Amino acid sequence: GESVGLHLPTLSVQEGDNSIINCAYSNSASDYFIWYKQESGKGPQFIIDIRSNMDKRQGQRVTVLLNKTVKHLSLQIAATQPGDSAVYFCAENIGGNNRLAFGKGNQVVVIP
Amino acid sequence: NAGVMQNPRHLVRRRGQEARLRCSPMKGHSHVYWYRQLPEEGLKFMVYLQKENIIDESGMPKERFSAEFPKEGPSILRIQQVVRGDSAAYFCASSPEAGGTEAFFGQGTRLTVV
Numbered sequence A: 001g002e003s004v005g006l007h008l009p010t011l012s013v014q015e016g017d018n019s020i021i022n023c024a025y026s027n028s029a030s031d032y033f034i035w036y037k038q039e040s041g042k043g044p045q046f047i048i049d050i051r052s053n054m055d056k057r058q059g060q061r062v063t064v065l066l067n068k069t070v071k072h073l074s075l076q077i078a079a080t081q082p083g084d085s086a087v088y089f090c091a092e093n094i095g096g097n098n099r100l101a102f103g104k105g106n107q108v109v110v111i112p
Numbered sequence B: 001n002a003g004v005m006q007n008p009r010h011l012v013r014r015r016g017q018e019a020r021l022r023c024s025p026m027k028g029h030s031h032v033y034w035y036r037q038l039p040e041e042g043l044k045f046m047v048y049l050q051k052e053n054i055i056d057e058s059g060m061p062k063e064r065f066s067a068e069f070p071k072e073g074p075s076i077l078r079i080q081q082v083v084r085g086d087s088a089a090y091f092c093a094s095s096p097e098a099g100g101t102e103a104f105f106g107q108g109t110r111l112t113v114v
Helices: none
Strands: A004-006 A010-014 A019-025 A032-038 A045-051 A056-058 A062-067 A072-077 A086-094 A099-102 A106-111 B005-007 B010-013 B019-024 B031-037 B043-050 B053-056 B065-068 B075-079 B088-095 B109-113
Touching (some): A045 A062, B019 B088, B019 B109, B043 B075
Parallel strands (some): A010 A106
Antiparallel strands (some): A019 A072, A086 A099, A086 A106, B031 B043, B065 B075
8 A cells, every 4th residue: 555654743943953854655656755844724835846766856945865765755954944833744646647645744843 | 826726715514514615726737636634634635637527536535525627617626415524624736737746735625514
């Protein structure tokens, strides 16, 4: 079956520090992964994506790492800010049609 | 360019009533996806539609739920004879292509069944 899961339910981080959120996936055929940020009462907001032919991709203050050998995905947020407080989901593209399988989410709490 | 628009934002229905959730995709997007999110859980795929076609409805409950994306107008997710367990946030996403591209989400419709 397919499943995407997150290791840590809650991450508390001091403002200015770096955050790392981990995600494991089980479908080795998946070729596209996305990280979403969801604030309370809002829809998921795209952060960064990565295709399976890449190991690393960088955006503004965020980096996604993909380790296909162990089916592991991580999101690194540099210099975490209060506005980064949210639930973060990794999502896996199933079947090549943008049907996404989401993990349960990881709450990030930024301490000022 | 407006984002994905969903309405209503909040919907309250009594058990047994019908709920209609609407989604207008981003301009130029012809692929629409519906997801359901229960409290403190991730989103679960329900259905994938293109204009006038249901492509993948493997996540839809077999009874009471239906979806359409007509040639003109928004996509509609319809829940007949709602029950308490249907209470959730329903999100719509759209994308310009079928796979390997960013899907943009709306703000969701929060359905409460009383």
